[in-house]
Amino acid sequence: MSLGYWKNKNVFITGGTSGLGLALAVQLHNLGANVAILARSEDKLQELTSKYPQIVAIKADISKKESIYPISGEVQSRLGDIDVLFNVASYLGQTPLRLFIDTDCEDFEEVLQTNLLGHFRLTKALLPSMLLKEHGVVVNISSDAAVNAYPRWGSYSVSKAAVDHMSRIFDEELKEQGVRFLSIDPGDMNTPMHFAAIPDANPDNLRSPNDSAQKIIELISNQDFSQVRRAI
Amino acid sequence: MIAARSSKRFFDQTRLMVISDENKIVHSTVGNILNYLSPNDLLIVNHSATLPSSFYGHVRRTNELIEIRLAAFQGPNPKCLENWLAFSFGSGDWTIPTEDRGEPPTVYIGDKIVLGEDLVAEVLKVEHKRLLTIRFISKNLTSELYKQGHPIQYSYLTEELKVWDQQTIFAGPPISVEPPSAAFPFSWEIILKLKAKGVEIAHLLHSAGISSTGSRELDKLLPLTEWYEIPKETADKVNLAKQQGRKIIAFGTTVLRALESAFQNGKINASSGLTTLKITPRHKIQSATGLITGMHELGTSHMEILNSFCPSVAIEKAYRQAEEIGYRGHEYGDISLLTCDKCMVA
Numbered sequence: 001m002s003l004g005y006w007k008n009k010n011v012f013i014t015g016g017t018s019g020l021g022l023a024l025a026v027q028l029h030n031l032g033a034n035v036a037i038l039a040r041s042e043d044k045l046q047e048l049t050s051k052y053p054q055i056v057a058i059k060a061d062i063s064k065k066e067s068i069y070p071i072s073g074e075v076q077s078r079l080g081d082i083d084v085l086f087n088v089a090s091y092l093g094q095t096p097l098r099l100f101i102d103t104d105c106e107d108f109e110e111v112l113q114t115n116l117l118g119h120f121r122l123t124k125a126l127l128p129s130m131l132l133k134e135h136g137v138v139v140n141i142s143s144d145a146a147v148n149a150y151p152r153w154g155s156y157s158v159s160k161a162a163v164d165h166m167s168r169i170f171d172e173e174l175k176e177q178g179v180r181f182l183s184i185d186p187g188d189m190n191t192p193m194h195f196a197a198i199p200d201a202n203p204d205n206l207r208s209p210n211d212s213a214q215k216i217i218e219l220i221s222n223q224d225f226s227q228v229r230r231a232i
Numbered sequence: 233m234i235a236a237r238s239s240k241r242f243f244d245q246t247r248l249m250v251i252s253d254e255n256k257i258v259h260s261t262v263g264n265i266l267n268y269l270s271p272n273d274l275l276i277v278n279h280s281a282t283l284p285s286s287f288y289g290h291v292r293r294t295n296e297l298i299e300i301r302l303a304a305f306q307g308p309n310p311k312c313l314e315n316w317l318a319f320s321f322g323s324g325d326w327t328i329p330t331e332d333r334g335e336p337p338t339v340y341i342g343d344k345i346v347l348g349e350d351l352v353a354e355v356l357k358v359e360h361k362r363l364l365t366i367r368f369i370s371k372n373l374t375s376e377l378y379k380q381g382h383p384i385q386y387s388y389l390t391e392e393l394k395v396w397d398q399q400t401i402f403a404g405p406p407i408s409v410e411p412p413s414a415a416f417p418f419s420w421e422i423i424l425k426l427k428a429k430g431v432e433i434a435h436l437l438h439s440a441g442i443s444s445t446g447s448r449e450l451d452k453l454l455p456l457t458e459w460y461e462i463p464k465e466t467a468d469k470v471n472l473a474k475q476q477g478r479k480i481i482a483f484g485t486t487v488l489r490a491l492e493s494a495f496q497n498g499k500i501n502a503s504s505g506l507t508t509l510k511i512t513p514r515h516k517i518q519s520a521t522g523l524i525t526g527m528h529e530l531g532t533s534h535m536e537i538l539n540s541f542c543p544s545v546a547i548e549k550a551y552r553q554a555e556e557i558g559y560r561g562h563e564y565g566d567i568s569l570l571t572c573d574k575c576m577v578a
Contacts, residue, residue: 058375069395070378073281073406077310077374081404129404131420132279132435177424 005221007032012075012082014062014122015089017044019191020141023213024086029055031217036079038062038071038089062089062118063110072125081129084137084220087119087163093155095196100154108155115159120166127179134178137220140167142183144231153197168228175225182219185231186212233527233555235388236565239397246417247559247566249527255546259557262417268569269481271430274473276466276491276520277483278412279435281403283313284381284395285410285442286326289347296337297323298345300353300366301384302409305439307459307506310405313373317456318353319445320362326385326392330446336362344369348380363450374406384410386444388562407459408440413563414484414524432473434466437504438486443532443563454533460490461504470500470519479571481522485511485537491519513539522571527554527561541570 011028015021016037029035029052036056039045045057056078060067075082091114094107123138130136145153146160167183174181188194190206215232244263251257252268260267269275285302299321306315322334338361339345345353350370357365370376383393400415401423427433438460445451470491473480482488493507494500495518510533511517517540528534530551538547550568559566 060375066395069281069399069403070375072403073283073378074374076281076405077313080310125399125403128279128402131423132277132402132404132433177427 003031003217003221005223006217009033009083010036010079010081011084011086012036012038012079012126013086013088014038014119017041017048019088019193020186020189020209020212021086021088022048023209024088024216025055026052027210027213027217033084034079036075038075062122063091063113065117065121068118068121068125071122076126076129081133082126083130083135084139085123085126087123087138087140089118090115090141090156090193092193092197097152097197098154099152103154108158111155111159112162115156116162116166119163123170127174130179131174131177136179138167138170138179138181139216139220140164140181140183142167142185142229144185144187146183146185146229156197164229171225171228180225181228182225183229184216184219185229186216187232233529233551233559233561233565235562236560237388237390239389239391239393239564241416241564243417243419244422247554247557249550249554249559249566249568250571251542251546251550251568252571255542255549257546257550257553259553262422262567265422265569266425266429268571269426269429269431270479272432272473272476273479273481274432274434274469275426275481275483276434276436276470276487277402277415278400278408278438278440278486278490279402279404280408280412280437280439280486281406282383282395282398282408282411282440283377283406284383284398286382286384287347287351287353287380288382289345289353291337291339292344292346292352294337298337298339299325300345300347300364301442303363303445304409304441304456304458305407306365306457307504309461309504310407310437313377313407314368316366316368316409317359317441318364318366319442319450320364321446326382326389327387329387330444333446339364348376351376351380360450362445362447363453363456377406384442386562389564402435405437407437408486410440410443411563412438412440412484412486414526414567416564417567432469434469436463436466436487436490437461438490440484440486451532455489455510457506457508458486458489459504459506460486460493462490462494462500462502464502467494467500467502474499474519479522480520481524481569481571482520483524485523485525485534488517488520488523488537492517495519511537511540513544515540517541522569524567524569526563527551527559527566527568529561538568538570
C-alpha cells in the first residue's frame, strides 16, 4: 500500500504541537489526511494553525478524566470518525529525573495519568467508531525505556512498559474486528522532552522527529501489524 | 414501574423482557440476548454521543436567571452544533421534579441568553413560551458546550451525573441531548459475541431528544423535530436484509424513528435531515422487524412506538408481569426486545 493510504483519512494526534507529534501532524497533513491535534498550550496551537489553517486544534489536558469525552466529542464533531489515533502526548515526570525511591508518589501518579490512563481513556472513547466501521489503527508511542531499566527513568519507564502491554492486549482483543494497535519506540529524538531528561545530550547523536515520523507513517501505510511493539 | 435511581449499570444481569412472535412473553437477562437473535439478523445502533445539554445563565435584556435544556439537534450536520430546539426552565434544578420548577422568564425573538463568557444562545423563534429555537454563538463552540453544559437528569436519580454516565458503548459525534439509553446495559463483550454468532451490526446517527418538559401540554409535542443521518453502508445493509427477508432490529426508538423517516418506496434511502415523524399505533412499521428499547411509562410517546409493533393487549400484559417481577424503568433501567414480525409488522 502506498502513502496514498492517508488521503482523506481522519487522523487525531495527541501532543501535536512539538517533537514527534508535530512532525506527524505536518507530514500527514501534507499527505492529504484530515488532521486534528490536541495540546495544552493555546499559543502553540495557534502557532501551528496559523501556518496550517486546515488542521483542527483542540486545547485540553489528556491527564484529566473530565477532559476525555469533551475531547472525543469535539474531535468527532469537527473531523468525523477517526481512522488513525496517535497517542503521542507524554509526561516525563519531575526533572531533573530522580531515583525511583526519591520519586514523589503524586508525580508518579501524574505520569501514569498522562502516559497510560489518559491514552487508555481516549482510546476507549474513540474505539466505538472504529469498531462500528471495522477498521482503525491506534498508535501508542513507547520508548526503549519500556524494556530497559535505566536508572532515574522510573515513572516514565513503568508507564511506557504498561503502554506496550496495553497495546498488545487491545490488539489481541480487537484485531479480528479490523482495529489494530501498534506500540512504537521512535528512538532517541532531538526533542524538548529528551533535553529535559538529558540536558547535556549531544544533538548530533539524536534522530530528527521528522525521520521517526516518516518511518511510522510508512509502517502504517504498509499495514504491517505483524508485531505490536516496534523499535524503528 | 419503579425507577432505576442510579446510573450504575448491571450489563449481563440487566433484566430483559422478550415479546416475540405470537405475543409470547419471556423474562430473561441481557446476557442471554444471544438466545433471541439469530445469525444474519441485522442490528442497527445509534452512534451518537450525548452532549451535556442543560445550561444555566441569564437573559441579557432583563438579567433574569434561566435554565435552558436542549431538546433536539436541528442540523445541518455534526460539524455545526449551532442550531437546536430548547426548553426554558425557571428556578430550581434537577433535584426538583420538572413539573414543580418555577416559571421561566419570558423571552422574545432576538433575545440573547448568556450561558458563559464565550457562550450565548440567541433566540430565533418562540414556538411556545418555553419552547425555543436557538442558535449558539461562541468562538469555540463545541468545547464551550462541554465546559458550560451539565447532563440533563431528573429528580428520580439520587446522584449528579457526569458526562461519561450518559455515553453508550456506541458513542461518536455529540448530537443527542439525552442518551439513546437502550444500549446502556450492553458491553462490547456482548456485541462481539453477537457478531461471532453472525448478527450483523450497522449504525446511524439520530439526535435523541429530551424526554420530559415538566408540562403535560408540552410533553404532547414530543418527540420534537430531530436530526438524523443514515450512511449509505447502513441503507444498503437494511435494503439487502429486507430483500432477503431477514430480521432487522432497531436498537432504540431513535434508530426506529430514523429508519422509518428514511423509508420510501419500499427501501431505506441513505440520507440526512430533520424528521417530524411521530410513530403512533396507527403507523405501519416498514423498515424494521424488531426493537430493543427501555421500559417506558404508560402514556409516553415511547409507549406509542411499542404499540405500533405489538398489539397493546400484549404490551400491557407484558408490562403487568414486568411490574410484578420488579423491572426498573427509565434510562438506567431494564430493557425489552420486541420481535413481533408475525404480529403486526408488514
